[in-house]
Amino acid sequence: MKTVTITILLLTLTTSHAMVRGRDYMKEKVCQEFNVLGKEKFRAGAIIASSRKYSNATYEEIMNVVNEILSIAEKCCPEGADPDCYENESVALSAKSCRETAPFPKHPGIAACCTEVGLERKLCLAALKHPPKEFPTYEEITDATVCEDFARDPQGFADRYLYEYSTDYSSAPLPVLAASTTSYLSMVTSCCTSAQPTMCFLKEKFSRRSAVMLTKVSNKICSHYDLLGKERTKFSYITKFAQKSTNASLDDVIALATDASEVFSRTCNSTTDDSFQRELLEHTTKICSKLSTKDQRFDGCCKDANTLRAYFCIYSLPWAKSPNLPDFQTPADEDLCKNVMFPTNGHYLFEIARRYTYAPEALFSVMFESSKNVVTSCCNDTDPKACFAVKRPQMKAQIFNLLEKGNELCSEYTHLTFLEFKKKLRETYRKALPEATEEVLSGLVEQRSTFASTCCLMNAPPIYCGLQIKTGVSQTCSSDVCLLH
Structure with a gap:
């Protein structure tokens, strides 16, 4: 599977080597992998890579890309092919x-890429990538239908399976995704030709549990990392650890959050192949050593002997x-102003998160941005002290108002049944908006x-x-019926 993964990466044309050495490097590596793997495995790798890159594309669009890639490899990689074939075709x-x-x-960045020429255009087009899906659409069908x-x-x-699964889990590391899809197709081939398909599927699905778990977890982790970047991932994990374990020490939480951002x-x-899983398991061991007591x-x-399950x-x-x-x-x-990182200061965030354990993490992102903007603005002001005297109380009031409401809303959602939760929402809105019609109240409750x-x-x-929180925060509303009340 390692060679398949290397091929996928080469097809995306995003390596630093490609930027430096250009077309000869790409031709050499792509053709080497095509000739070693053969047409079918090379093609499977291209489907995974293209589906992962263009997670919002249609099946037909992906297969058009794959067929073009395969056509170039078939035409330009055999011995004796025209030396300029790869360059001309690409x-x-x-x-x-x-x-x-x-x-x-389709991608909004295509127009900008097309203003470039030569290698710059090819690399620009190859670097385009769709954002990952936040709500997976792949659904497993019954074994008989399979x-x-x-x-x-x-x-x-x-x-079709490679396309659907890879678009849904496009942020999972390529080795993890390639290994998971390969094991699934191997299971289908074996079990659908078995004398006892039902027993075969039960056995194989049991053996695949770790691979499936790793794919799903790594996809969630890495899509989150891609969205936030390294610095904000660290502060995201400070929030998570502080909200999950209010007894944890500041030093332990910051050390684990730092390790998480470094690992990812x-x-x-x-x-x-095993880089993500190996380092995730090492990170898990560190979590258990610091927080299990x-x-x-x-x-x-942490008592689970299977570290991935832990x-x-x-x-x-x-x-x-x-x-x-x-x-x-x-x-x-x-x-x-002595510490420009104050808005994301680990101590400050830790103390807030452990006091508002039910507040959604997206609210902390609002806090992050608001605090950073105020500190930057005032530190660049001609009179920082006067600026802070005006802006800091406003910022603090807004942030803690949102955190209080978010904490209250999600605490109620966590501890009440869904019907009880909706009933309480309706009562809250009815008191805040006594003249509202039942239709309006129902709409607010559903929202x-x-x-x-x-x-x-x-x-x-x-x-x-x-987006939901930013939309709500930007709306003009009374303090009683704002977004999170």
Whole structure:
């Protein structure tokens, strides 16, 4: 599987070597992998790579890309092919991609790329990537249906599966995704030709549990990392650990959050087969060594002898109950500009997160941006002290108002049944809006309950929840019926 993964990466044309050495390097490597792997494995790798890159493209668009890639390899890689074949064909493909009628995945960055020429255009087009899906659409079908579809068209079944699975888990590291899809297709081939398909599927699915778990967890982790970047991933994990274990120490939380951001920065785009899993397991061991003695829930997860299952258990832990903690000291105005990282100061964030354990992480992103903007603005002002005197109380009031409401909403969602939760929402809105019609009240209740059911969860989809909160914050509303009340 390692060679397949290398091929996938080469096809994306995103390596630094390609930028430096250009067409000869790419031709040499692509043709080497095509000749070693053979047409079918090379083609499978191209489907995975293209589906992963263009996660919002149609099946037909992906297959058009794959067929073009395969056609170039078949034409230009055999011994005795014209030395300029690869360059000429790839230039022609770039030109075709720039046509309005091109049958390839659509992307808003294509127009800018098409103003470039030569290698720059090819590399620009190759670097385009769709954002990952936050809500997967792939659904497993019954074993009997799988075998019917496989028997009808084995190649078509495999192609469609690789496309659907890879677009859904496009942020999973390529080695993880390639290994998972390969093991699935191997299972289908074996079980659909077995004398006892049902028993075969039961056995194979049991053996694939770790691969499936790793694919799903790595996809969530890496899509989150790609969205936030290294610095903000660290502060995201400070929030997560503080909200899950309010007994954890500041030093332990910051050390683990730092380790998480370092691990994922190295492994989410790794080309080494076991890099992500190996480093994730090492990270899990560190979590258990620091937090299992501080928190019974962590201890329960860490008792699992399977370290991957232990991490999945830790990752899935819900929020801890909000404790009653005393106020904590925040930096004085005169100290803020000495440390430009104050808005994301680990101590400050840790103390807030462990006091508002039910507040959605997207709210902390709002806090991050608001604090950073105020500090930057005032530190660049001619009179920082006067600026802080005006802006800091406003910022603090807005942030803690949002955190209080978010904490209250998600605490109620967590502890009440869904019907009880909606009933309480309706009562709250009826008191705040006594003249509202039942239709208006029902609309508000559905809006808030939909938000809560999606975002009042640890590891909630960050883009969706972030947009929902930003939209709500920007709306003009009374303090009684704002977004999170």
